[in-house]
Amino acid sequence: MKIRQLAERTGLPSQTIRYYEDIGLLPAAKRGENGYRSYAEHDVERLIFIRRCKALHIPLADMKRLVALKSDQAAPCGEVDRIIRNQLVEVQHRLDELRQLEHTLQALANSCHNDTISSCEILQRLGTVETACASDDPCSEAGNQQCRSEFIRDND
Numbered sequence: 052m053k054i055r056q057l058a059e060r061t062g063l064p065s066q067t068i069r070y071y072e073d074i075g076l077l078p079a080a081k082r083g084e085n086g087y088r089s090y091a092e093h094d095v096e097r098l099i100f101i102r103r104c105k106a107l108h109i110p111l112a113d114m115k116r117l118v119a120l121k122s123d124q125a126a127p128c129g130e131v132d133r134i135i136r137n138q139l140v141e142v143q144h145r146l147d148e149l150r151q152l153e154h155t156l157q158a159l160a161n162s163c164h165n166d167t168i169s170s171c172e173i174l175q176r177l178g179t180v181e182t183a184c185a186s187d188d189p190c191s192e193a194g195n196q197q198c199r200s201e202f203i204r205d206n207d
Contacts, residue, residue: 057095097118101118108138
């Protein structure tokens with residue numbers, strides 16, 4: 052099948068398929084006499100596998116390792132387990148960060164009841180370290196010092 056057909060079957064753009072070939076996630080396609088790439092059913096299966104790994108935000112290096120492990124049917128799956136557990140921990144960490152971000156944004160959204168920019172509490176809080184880490188800001192619950200240093204670092 053040609054790359055356009057492979058793209059339709061896998062839901063991936065042709066450019067992405069070529070990129071995966073370039074970085075070694077997908078073996079280089081065979082070429083017909085006309086120079087067009089030619090793909091087989093196993094390429095469809097591999098790209099669907101890669102697409103699912105990407106949907107799980109698995110890093111590229113880990114995707115490459117999973118693809119290699121998948122091709123060795125006799126290999127133990129301990130490394131696969133480790134990759135998935137590590138990704139789970141990473142997602143849990145991001146969720147914690149997102150919850151903290153949500154609380155901070157909620158505190159900011161609730162802080163301003165003024166009508167003009169000159170008295171906007173949100174802009175004032177974003178502009179100073181002390182008010183950005185005020186007692187109603189969840190960031191202070193995790194430790195004002197950490198918050199202040201992160202705020203300063205992010206705004207340098």
